[in-house]
Amino acid sequence: MGGSPDISKKQLDHPLDDLIRTDRLPHIWCAGCGIGTVFSSCLTAIKASELELNNISMVSGIGCSGRAAGYVKLDSFHTTHGRAIPFATGLKLGNPDLNVIVFSGDGDLFAIGGNHMIHAARRNMDITVICVNNLNYGMTGGQVAATTPHMAKSTTTPSGNPEDPFNLPLLAYASGATYVARWTMLHTRELTSSIQEAILKKGFSFIEVLSPCPVNYGRRNKEKALDTLKLYQEKTIIRNGAIPAGLDIDFSKEVVLGKFVDVERDTYIERYEKICRQES
């Protein structure tokens, strides 16, 4: 952390303060919420990528994770619910030199914004999507989401969720994402290097990050914040290259983490340049 520290001097800044709008701290996320950790990991990865910071833009949708854009001291866009990816698509096409990171939640990206997610992956838009999955709609008080486990309780499934959740890495893979990974916020070091890899990778990258929502999800499912983190510690197994079809989340058995997909494919912009700009 920069030079030789002298403890006699006054307290230094947090090493990420140069990337944060510190005048907006403390942030809105609840005590024990993992979004801040994922966000911090993302900022560390941005630094480590050594990319030109002026060329990095962060785009968020609506929801707790969607607030991330409001704390990063980079060009940042807090858009409408579910529409971070198409907004990011326009941003990237408007200026292909930009590195565009979409940082948002599971409800935003996979329920209301699910259609945009699969299409951006299909066309291999060169953006990085970080999805903080806290298994429910936190901002609105804990309603069932497309990622809520079967039989889990939420304010709108008081008797337990009758539906099955999405397997997000499978969906991203099937849609054509060229980089797919899953971590938890506890696996911060792996997560950070994974985000760095994803940012530097050409093509559509997707990272799911499991993160506790102790106030809304945890409380209704008898899981304190530290209990959730213990589950992340005890019930997860890292299996790089695992087949995406087997990545359903079931904490009563085991939850597979790792980098599952890392392939090369022409990006949308590369193909557009090659095919559409041909003079006839």
Added chain:
Amino acid sequence: MKFWRVPLDSEEVQVTYGRVYILDDRCKGCGYCIEFCPQSVLQFSSKFNKKGYHLPAVDKPGECLSCHYCEIICPEFAIYSVESNPEKSKT
């Protein structure tokens, strides 16, 4: 730290030591830094910050190896460690 097997070069390897800084007003008292510190350097203090959260406090100052795990697990940008001279950090 006790090892059941000691590396042959353990005497030559320089171990880094650290000093932990806590930004009181950012902390929300989740306790992740305390729970996951591999050296159990931190403990809850009886101190509250402005918002009424219990803060972590350095319990065993000399034990910090500046692994930065508290820094990277903290969701609040409220704690970090800096490599420091072991002699000075024990003060």
Added chain:
Amino acid sequence: MKKAILTGEHFFTGDVACAEGALAAGCRFFGGYPITPATEIAERMASRLPHVGGSYIQMEDEIAAIASVLGASWAGVKSMTATSGPGFSLMMENLGLGICTETPCVIVNVQRGGPSTGLPTQGAQGDMMQSRWGSHGDYEIIVLAPYSPQEIFYQTITAFNLSETYRIPVLIMTDEIVGHMSEKVIIPDSRKVKTISRTAPKGRKDRFRLFEPGPNGVAPMPAAGQGYNVHVTGLTHDEKGYPVMTVDTQVEMMDRLTGKIRNNLDDIIMTESYMMDDAEIVLVSYGVSARTCLAAVDQARKSGIKAGMFRLITVWPFPEEEIKKIAERVKGFITVEMNLGQIHREVQRCVGGKVPAVLVGHHGGTIIPPEDVLKKMKETF
């Protein structure tokens, strides 16, 4: 690279003229989604944009289309999309984001019969109130209504200029009939095309405030990647762009959003008068229905009725003062539009009962015949 401005005489449909107008205005991004009767605009842009240094993308729906347009605008590129009723409805939420975040862009609605899927291949003017109030919350908006392919060409340029001047989405409300009719379109020499681009910020980047209004009430606008570290949010925000959920901030933001339009009406409102000097009966119309009125005025004059037409080129903000002034000296108003009375209500409001203000409306599907207007003139006055 090919020419962006196709100087010369052409025989274009309204839709193609619209696309050419956009290119002439400097539009270099189109986020599209096919919908009758606006598809031809997307098609023209898809074939033209890549050869003039721009890009076209066909998004997965109209919501994505407008979201991508907003994104491209923040990348510093003049951007647009085009749609019709059902797609226009889907765009409403992000239209609000564009207004709230003061993002310049142009949205074209080639109107068709509604509600719902309605009459995809036939014209209507049923979305006029939606163009004013379609997104939630209070706001001001700029809406233009061209009545011929030639005018679409010019108004699309004007729409971009207004949008860049006032940092606001500008809507072009045309209709299936104008969109699909072919007429002569003259594209002038590129030096004669006047284009305006957003004002770039000056001064120190670290002191820059994203929404601090300039002299005309509009803040300069940087693009992503220029080092201004902008924060753009649809939440109520202060001049810095930071979300602040207080009544004071809401008042300040709303005053800024509405003030920049309300205080510049002279620059924004465009109307056209036809045979108005001595007119006793005024036809108020816009878009394709104005073409009916031209014929109706001519026929009325032949039979000795002193009719004139007041054509709205800018529909919103509404030319309230002009209508009020006309109401002082005429015998009555007839609003002619292909809906069941949308702009009619505005005319009635402005006339305030001083003289009769009636409607010749139509459910949509076909152009209103001049005879209907003449009949109404004779019945009412």
